[in-house]
Amino acid sequence: MKYIFSATCAVKANVLKSLEITGYGMLAIFIVIAVLILLVKLMQYSEKIAEKRKSAEGYKSFKERAAEKSEKKRGRKEIGESDDENN
Amino acid sequence: MEFLYETVAAVTWQQIVMWIIGATLIFLAIKKDMEPALLLPMGFGAILINIPFSGAEGVMSSLFKIGIEMNEIMPLILFIGIGAMIDFGPLLANPKLFLFGGAAQFGIFLTILLAAACGFGIEDAASIGIIGAADGPTSIVVAQTLNSNYVGPIMVVAYSYMALVPIIQPAVIKLTTTKKERLIRMDYKPGAVSKRTKILFPILVTVVSGLIAPASLSLVGMLMFGNLIRECGVLDYLGDTAKNVLANLVTLFLGITIAFTMKAENFVTVQTLMIMGLGLCAFVFDTFSGIMLAKVINLFAKQKINPMIGAAGISAFPMSARIVQKMGIKEDPTNHLLMHAVGANVSGQIASAIAGGLIIGLVG
Numbered sequence: 001m002k003y004i005f006s007a008t009c010a011v012k013a014n015v016l017k018s019l020e021i022t023g024y025g026m027l028a029i030f031i032v033i034a035v036l037i038l039l040v041k042l043m044q045y046s047e048k049i050a051e052k053r054k055s056a057e058g059y060k061s062f063k064e065r066a067a068e069k070s071e072k073k074r075g076r077k078e079i080g081e082s083d084d085e086n087n
Numbered sequence: 088m089e090f091l092y093e094t095v096a097a098v099t100w101q102q103i104v105m106w107i108i109g110a111t112l113i114f115l116a117i118k119k120d121m122e123p124a125l126l127l128p129m130g131f132g133a134i135l136i137n138i139p140f141s142g143a144e145g146v147m148s149s150l151f152k153i154g155i156e157m158n159e160i161m162p163l164i165l166f167i168g169i170g171a172m173i174d175f176g177p178l179l180a181n182p183k184l185f186l187f188g189g190a191a192q193f194g195i196f197l198t199i200l201l202a203a204a205c206g207f208g209i210e211d212a213a214s215i216g217i218i219g220a221a222d223g224p225t226s227i228v229v230a231q232t233l234n235s236n237y238v239g240p241i242m243v244v245a246y247s248y249m250a251l252v253p254i255i256q257p258a259v260i261k262l263t264t265t266k267k268e269r270l271i272r273m274d275y276k277p278g279a280v281s282k283r284t285k286i287l288f289p290i291l292v293t294v295v296s297g298l299i300a301p302a303s304l305s306l307v308g309m310l311m312f313g314n315l316i317r318e319c320g321v322l323d324y325l326g327d328t329a330k331n332v333l334a335n336l337v338t339l340f341l342g343i344t345i346a347f348t349m350k351a352e353n354f355v356t357v358q359t360l361m362i363m364g365l366g367l368c369a370f371v372f373d374t375f376s377g378i379m380l381a382k383v384i385n386l387f388a389k390q391k392i393n394p395m396i397g398a399a400g401i402s403a404f405p406m407s408a409r410i411v412q413k414m415g416i417k418e419d420p421t422n423h424l425l426m427h428a429v430g431a432n433v434s435g436q437i438a439s440a441i442a443g444g445l446i447i448g449l450v451g
Contacts, residue, residue, distance in 0.1 A: 007206070011204065011206055015200065015204050017203070018202075019200065020449075021196065021199060029441055029442055029445065033185045033186060035299075036185060036291065037182045037185050037186075040182040044284065
């Protein structure tokens with residue numbers, strides 16, 4: 001009788017533990033999945049926006065803008081130098 | 088002359104049962120083409136290991152120790168090959184399909200509950216439940232990490248039911264869906280998934296699953312590493328090696344190595360029969376829960392989902408997706424569900440690896 005009682009208790013404890021595993025397990029899986037769905041959607045959204053900006057008129061890439069800036073700077077410097085020479 | 092019949096006299100009835108099981112596995116592999124790459128080596132190994140005083144025990148035990156017992160190296164390497172085979176494109180084109188991969192893991196947890204109620208210890212119950220992952224390497228890693236007493240039966244049952252997916256799933260799908268539901272059409276817009284997204288995806292999955300379930304990283308990490316090799320575009324030769332040579336080589340050894348655990352004294356038991364029953368429950372409930380999630384979503388969604396897609400959420404890749412496509416075409420020859428099913432199917436692959444890691448973390 002004692003054996004049956006202890007065996008039943010062990011099974012009960014295991015069932016409770018497995019219920020806990022089920023709860024935490026499914027919750028964690030869906031959290032991971034939800035985060036992944038959000039990140040993938042975000043990635044695709046940002047790509048869409050980038051595409052739109054690229055296709056817009058007058059769009060200049062980062063490289064082009066940087067080159068333009070450096071050219072402007074160089075132009076200013078050259079003007080400055082020629083002013084110095086004139087003086 | 089004694090040496091001639093010494094071995095014959097030592098044969099037990101349990102060993103004869105194992106020979107029959109081995110022969111059956113070989114028969115199923117050759118005649119029925121059921122997972123032949125694994126069932127054939129397992130069947131042959133089952134005969135090999137169950138001959139009294141078997142001289143093959145030494146080599147098989149060494150393979151087992153190196154390949155599986157020490158850090159489960161073989162199944163994890165196989166995961167690199169599997170990762171290199173998978174194209175996540177259909178899933179990335181419709182990320183909502185991820186949900187079905189998650190839902191279809193419910194069978195794992197329900198089976199753990201049933202196994203615990205049947206009197207199995209929590210480690211064994213968890214190892215039995217993971218049969219529902221429908222993924223051999225994950226089952227091996229979990230059962231071995233949790234030191235289950237039933238690694239052999241779990242492997243045989245897992246691979247046998249994976250081979251039986253074309254029989255189990257259509258029956259469950261037909262029982263739980265109406266003809267009207269099976270006729271639901273779903274448009275597939277092959278939204279261009281950029282190369283950048285495909286490259287970033289495996290890294291994201293690794294980081295996110297690692298932060299939430301770090302124990303799953305051995306499985307998810309290897310799977311995603313294989314996929315990154317495939318998608319990066321500069322390592323095609325490694326990708327080809329991983330999905331062909333590496334995967335074949337590991338599979339070759341894996342089957343015969345697993346057979347080491349199929350010794351008659353551990354295998355011919357009532358528990359093995361119980362594991363077979365519980366494994367079937369796992370596959371049935373996996374399919375059922377995927378279908379049910381699709382039905383629940385249909386209650387609220389404008390664009391209806393064919394509930395059969397939910398069934399493809401189990402990670403038996405690509406069988407499950409093929410079954411859904413076949414059943415869809417049978418109901419309506421113009422209704423092609425393959426790409427949606429493949430999306431759900433590959434999401435099941437990720438979710439089952441995460442589930443395996445979570446179980447190791449929660450039980451171990």
